Amino acid sequence: MTELGQALVFGVLAGSVYGLMATGLTLTFGVMKIVNMAQGALLIFSAYLCYTLWARFGIDPLLGGFIVTVPLAVLGVVLYKLVIQRVQRIDQGLTIVATFALALIAEAAIALAWGPNPAAATPRYFNQAFRIGSLTVPRAQFYTCLLAVGVTLALQAILKRTWLGHAITAAAENPEGARLVGVEPARVGAWIFAIATASTAFGGAAISFLYQFTPDSQDVWIGLTLSVIVLGGLGSVPGAFAAGLLLGVAEAITSTYISVRWAAAVPTLPILVALLIRPQGLLARATRQDTGT
């Protein structure tokens, strides 16, 4: 019983972070129908930035995450303006190839800047834990879980309650209509990329002290975040959070009861299953499909 309880605690803590990491990806897909294959590289990039802030200046990685949002937002806008917007004009279907190329370029650039060796920040609390009864709650994971919930709620509030959020939703559902009422989809696109990459900074901060990472770990993280958004229904922020929790728990239970090595297969297996059985994701709603024709 304790073993299961412990697996659930670990699973929920890790899963909330998975949800956080995938928010950027699900936002760009939901609004712009772009799968940003560079999401993993962006996560690793912000992890290295947080790591460097911690190693050089002793800035706590959680705080570092907030600082890193600024350069990442700028990077997001630059990528959108320089690459994405152009490729969209050439062939929408090629945007995924372009972002895949960006991921490889970013991985190479990170390797050149930081070297190929594994890195991990070790703030004071990284191996401390709270104890609740017989359950262990690692402090680092607990803090990132709080951060994940906070950021997801904040993003949800932006999308549902602000003018920008409404503009984003409008541009997503009907670009022509949005243009008619003065919402320029291209400008909204820049905002979306800024928000998506900025939110990635928090995911990177979490990676920087929860996991060891190398430049090529981007491959693992893009696989995991893709899995999260496929399960959650492409485009849905709450869906991504729920799917993240589900994956985290599934992974924890697999490592507890089957094998740690097979736990590595947990993120990718659901992609195949979900897409074969329920391609619209776990939490997607039915929408009109005939408006496009």
Added chain:
Amino acid sequence: MTSNLVRRAVITLALAALAGIPLVSDDLYYQSVLMLTFMLAIGASGWNIMGGYAGYISLGNSAFIGLGAYTTGILAAKQGVSPFVGCLAGGLVAGLAAAFLSLVTRRTRGVYFVIVTFAALELLGVAATTWSGVTGGSQGLALPLPTWSMAYQNWPFYYPLLGLLVLTVAVSAAVRRGKLGLGLFAIADDEDKASGLGLRTAVYKMNAFVLAGTFTGIAGGIYAYYVAFLNVAAVFDIVTSMLIVLAALLGGRGTVWGPVLGAFIIEPLANLTSTSLGGADAGAIRLLLFGGLLGAVVLFLPRGVLPTVTGYCRRRQAPRRVPTRPAPAGAAGAAVPAHGPRQDGDPHGDVADDVLEACGLVKAFGGLRAVDGADLAVAAGRVTGLIGPNGSGKTTLFNLIDGTVRATSGQVVLAGQRIGRLGRPARAHAGLARTYQLPRLFGSLTVVENIVIPERRLSFARLWRHRVTAAERARAIAMLAELGLAPYADTSPAELSFGQRKLVELAQVRWLDPVVVLLDEPAAGISPALAERLADTIRSLAQRGTGVLLVEHDLPFLARLCQRVYVMANGKIIASGTAAQVSADRAVVDAYLGDEVALASAEPAP
């Protein structure tokens, strides 16, 4: 003609040179570079069948190399099977995996396929590492070493790979020339429309991806024997997938020779960089180089080298290839009998059987009931009209009948067969066809190809027949002549006017020899002369026993064609009868609010 000869001469010479190189030079390094190039060319040509022809981009095709290599390796190491036999098993396994992955495209489009291929590659990598009892796991897997004399150098690997490359390109060319390719290009253009014309798109895509998987898998098997040692990171490598995509895009996706050309550019470059770059950063620099190259190709050369070059040459040779003959107005070409006019149903009798019945069709989008219990019947050999204000649910009703949208409840019966649960291709096979308000022709096919593409049943032998057989061409030209469009037979539909495209779409529908045709505002936005030709075509459709359901706002147009008219408002059928009867109906006039004048001017049906 001469350019064809030149092309053949170049290909023959290149092939002879490649076959001769190992005989005249015993430089093993160059042989190995060439073999890797063949591998990449096989991988890229295979990728191109799905990614280039059908437009389904895969980022996981190196998984097939891995599957082929590991199948061959395991069979050789554990069962003592010769790798030259084992590689065929490798191809089979990779082909089966491709068939399985292609199932994902049954209900989803575009990005989902990319994600699934990527995930499959990751998953197979994890499985190969973890399932160490069979695969050797992270220790790697050693294959038995070749036993032949060193005097043969790499020939036993070189020639099979070269042969496999020739075979892959030949098959890719055959696909492109055949009905399979025609369907794949149509899928890339407009998959919904293709399935509405009876193409079992899932089968087309599965065929394409299985071909890609099989050839790539066999190549992986030969490669396994050549390197004699397998490790997971080397064969299930995302970078190899990237090189496959890069080669195909750089050379020109959708062409037969582009991916081969791309491979012959990329692989030597990859070898050059891996031998000339040293030090800890070498891997990163290569990644930067190829990632950058992929990005640059997408941004600056999205069509690829081959189409860009041939396009340039063609523009220089022939300024424009527009039909010079003027389209003869009202050219009443020979009637089009070839297709066995339907004899069932008596078009001139007073009583006609209903061939299409919709009973209580409902479609709810959340709280909105776009179609709210619609009943209607279409008689064989008659034209039935459907009118209603914008937003009354006419197009949604069409979508429910043809299966674009699944009904919330209700039933559709076509010629006695319940089709409400069938997919779109199955409905087309049962004899249902439709046109669209804005014509949807396949832009990468010619006008004739557009007309002959519909199919009433799936046959695997047919997929390998020529895109347009001589008989089909003769019939299609006759149909075009009847519409006054014969000179446009071999042009792109983009060169036709809006109204001409509507006529071609109607011809496309007629090719299906349908039992019932749904026409969505055929006369809207076209010239009166074309509308007249269109009315003739609709009448001749009905005369051959086809039931026609016609959505139209132009009531006089309807009145001349239709014996029965249904009126729809707010998702319900509110009236039916002759055009004169419904235009006199108070409820109908209310529904239209102010269109009273137009309704009143409608003439009674003849």
